[in-house]
Amino acid sequence: SRTGETILPPSSPLPSTGPESGAPEPAPEAIMADAIAMLMANQAKGAMDLLLSGVQSHPNESALRYHLALMQVQHSHDYEAAKATLQPIFEQEPHHIDALFLLGELQELASEFEEARSTYSELLRHDEAHAKAHYRLGMVLAAHFEGERTTAAHHFKEAAKLDKTN
Numbered sequence: 001s002r003t004g005e006t007i008l009p010p011s012s013p014l015p016s017t018g019p020e021s022g023a024p025e026p027a028p029e030a031i032m033a034d035a036i037a038m039l040m041a042n043q044a045k046g047a048m049d050l051l052l053s054g055v056q057s058h059p060n061e062s063a064l065r066y067h068l069a070l071m072q073v074q075h076s077h078d079y080e081a082a083k084a085t086l087q088p089i090f091e092q093e094p095h096h097i098d099a100l101f102l103l104g105e106l107q108e109l110a111s112e113f114e115e116a117r118s119t120y121s122e123l124l125r126h127d128e129a130h131a132k133a134h135y136r137l138g139m140v141l142a143a144h145f146e147g148e149r150t151t152a153a154h155h156f157k158e159a160a161k162l163d164k165t166n
Contacts, residue, residue, distance in 0.1 A: 026057075028054060031050060031053075031054035032054075032064065032067065035048075047071065048068065051067055051068040052068060054068075055085070060088075062089045062092060062093055062096055062099070065086065065088060065089050065099075066099050066102070068085050069085040069086045069099070069102060070082075073102070073106070079109055079110065082102070082106055086106075095123075095126040097126065097130065100122060100126075100133075101120075101132065101133055103119050104119040104120045104123065104133070104137075108136070113143075113145075116136075117144075120133050120136055120140065121137065131159045134158040134162065135156065135163075137155045138152045138154075141155065142156075
């Protein structure tokens, strides 16, 4: 957390901020910093509550939305909530690379393979050097699109070429 402030325990209610409390809204950067500090202190629930409050205060802040969706996936395993959290990002930033990648993964988990294929393809149109997107697209094509094995092999080769640790 920022210097001189304490981290609330996960079960503590969030302090009231905003116009009705007379306190200023925390800046998105401060919210992110505090959420990361809480996460590092093993307070995932508190971090997620803080990000949710931040998204409510700053609904057009893509970074807060993306990180909330990521936490909804990693800590709550609430994939539908994560997809809903991501959707407004695309209204402002249709080519938000990290959000597109996470959406593709969520679509795979929901067995929405045609949608995942489309999402990863869209991501690669805007970032041809995204090794993980090449790999995931290759996996989707190889496993679920029988006529696409050659294209899947191409994406696996691209992933390996772009990420030598693969």
